Each structure stands twice: as C-alpha cells, then as structure tokens.
Amino acid sequence: MSVVAFERKPCAGSWSETELNTMVAALNVAIASGNGRGWETGMTETDDAQFYLLGPLPDQACELCVSRIGGRYILEDGSGRLLFEHQNLALVALHANAAVRSMRGWLVARAVLLWCTVRHMIHDKVEPLLDGSEELLVELAPQLAAFA
Amino acid sequence: MKRGKHQEVLAEKLQRKAAPEARQLRKQAGDWLKQRRADAGLSQIDLAARLGLKYYTFISQVENGFSRVPTEIMAAWAAELGLEPAAFAKHLLLYYEPEFHRLLFGAKK
Numbered sequence: 369m370s371v372v373a374f375e376r377k378p379c380a381g382s383w384s385e386t387e388l389n390t391m392v393a394a395l396n397v398a399i400a401s402g403n404g405r406g407w408e409t410g411m412t413e414t415d416d417a418q419f420y421l422l423g424p425l426p427d428q429a430c431e432l433c434v435s436r437i438g439g440r441y442i443l444e445d446g447s448g449r450l451l452f453e454h455q456n457l458a459l460v461a462l463h464a465n466a467a468v469r470s471m472r473g474w475l476v477a478r479a480v481l482l483w484c485t486v487r488h489m490i491h492d493k494v495e496p497l498l499d500g501s502e503e504l505l506v507e508l509a510p511q512l513a514a515f516a
Numbered sequence: 517m518k519r520g521k522h523q524e525v526l527a528e529k530l531q532r533k534a535a536p537e538a539r540q541l542r543k544q545a546g547d548w549l550k551q552r553r554a555d556a557g558l559s560q561i562d563l564a565a566r567l568g569l570k571y572y573t574f575i576s577q578v579e580n581g582f583s584r585v586p587t588e589i590m591a592a593w594a595a596e597l598g599l600e601p602a603a604f605a606k607h608l609l610l611y612y613e614p615e616f617h618r619l620l621f622g623a624k625k
Contacts, residue, residue, distance in 0.1 A: 407584075412573060413576060427539075429538075433582070433583075442573055448569065448577065450571065
C-alpha cells in the first residue's frame with residue numbers, strides 16, 4: 369500500500385511559500401505598480417502570521433493586512449476594518465485583489481471629480497471674463513483700425 | 517503650473533529621505549504602544565476585546581509599525597491603557613506627524 373504525502377496545511381507560525389505565493393499573485397497589480405509599494409510579513413504576539421500590503425512612498429503605510437489565526441484567514445484594511453474572513457486563502461486573496469482594485473477605482477473617481485470641479489470653475493469664472501474681453505475687442509477693433 | 521526639473525529632483529530627494537523615517541517613527545510608536553500595553557497588564561487579545569474589535573490582528577498591525585492608531589478610537593485606546601487621552605494623542609503625534617508636533621508644541625523632532 370502506498371501513502372500519498374499530502375502537504376500539511378500550516379495553521380500556526382510563519383507563512384508557507386505556497387501561502388505567500390497565493391497572496392503575492394493576487395496582489396501583484398498593486399505591488400507591481402511601483403513607487404515604493406511592496407509587502408512585508410510579521411507576527412502577532414501569539415505567533416500568528418500577518419501579511420501587509422504597503423502603500424506608496426513616502427508613507428508606505430499598510431493598505432491591506434491578511435492574518436492567519438488558527439487556520440482562518442482574516443482580511444483587514446489599514447484602519448482595522450474587517451473586510452473578509454474565510455478558511456480558504458485563495459478566496460481571501462480574491463477579496464484582497466477586489467479591495468485593491470476598488471481602492472484604485474476610488475482614486476480614479478477622486479481624480480475625475482477634481483477634474484470636473486476645475487472645469488466647472490473655469491467654465492463659471494474664467495470663460496465669462498474671456499467672453500467679455502472678446503466682446504470688447506470686437507467693439508474696439510474697428511476703432512483701433514480706424515485710428516491706426 | 518508645470519514643475520521645474522529641480523523641483524522634481526528635490527521632491528524625489530525629500531520623498532526618499534522621508535520614507536524610511538516615516539516607517540521608522542511608526543515602528544517606534546508601535547514599540548511605545550506595546551510597552552504601555554504591557555504596563556497596563558493587557559495582551560493584544562485583551563485590548564482588542566476592550567476596544568470592541570472582533571480580532572486582535574489590528575493591534576498587532578499597529579504595534580508592528582505598519583498602521584497608525586485611528587483618530588476615532590484614540591481616546592478609547594488611551595483609556596484602556598490607563599493614559600490621559602490628550603497626552604496619549606500628543607505623544608503619538610510626535611511619531612506620526614513630527615513636523616506638526618514641532619509646530620504645535622515646539623519640541624525637537
């Protein structure tokens with residue numbers, strides 16, 4: 369009789385290579401975007417593993433954190449908000465990926481909002497001034513031409 | 517307005533300089549918080565429970581220097597450690613926003 373040696377799932381201590389690969393692959397969009405972004409690992413007081421996705425320079429603060437407590441994976445953001453928890457790391461990594469994408473979406477939305485505000489301001493404040501000066505120019509142009 | 521090349525170089529230099537400093541200071545804040553928690557005789561699990569957190573992982577996140585104590589729970593965090601909230605916030609500001617702390621209190625960086 370042959371016994372198949374299944375890889376034992378780690379439920380305490382530091383991250384296994386498989387676990388790290390799963391998380392890095394899921395968060396590659398954020399990690400590969402550069403500007404000092406990256407990831408680090410750490411341990412809690414009771415030796416539960418933590419994985420931190422770091423934000424861009426200069427702060428490099430934690431944006432997402434995955435922790436493993438007794439075989440359960442906990443996904444939190446940098447402010448401690450619980451985003452998801454499950455026993456399946458692949459599923460947690462999927463949620464981490466979605467969270468990163470929504471963060472990027474939120475940034476794009478902010479940029480669009482800023483752009484719209486600036487355009488609105490230009491439309492409201494600058495264009496009337498330009499219109500006024502254009503009308504003035506139209507009125508004055510014949511006189512200036514005659515004078516010249 | 518377009519930024520001049522020298523401004524970009526300066527910004528890049530400042531960013532490079534600020535990066536390790538910000539992380540190092542956050543780590544120092546974490547160490548200080550860990551010490552204060554130990555003084556209060558609390559474990560990370562105890563503190564998390566008292567702050568109404570489902571898991572204690574965020575306490576570790578902060579104490580390991582990867583996150584800050586959020587402003588909205590700063591007073592509660594201080595109270596659980598037996599510290600005066602204003603003094604607690606002032607001390608954390610020294611690590612989290614050293615320049616702001618210097619401007620407000622005139623202390624050294």
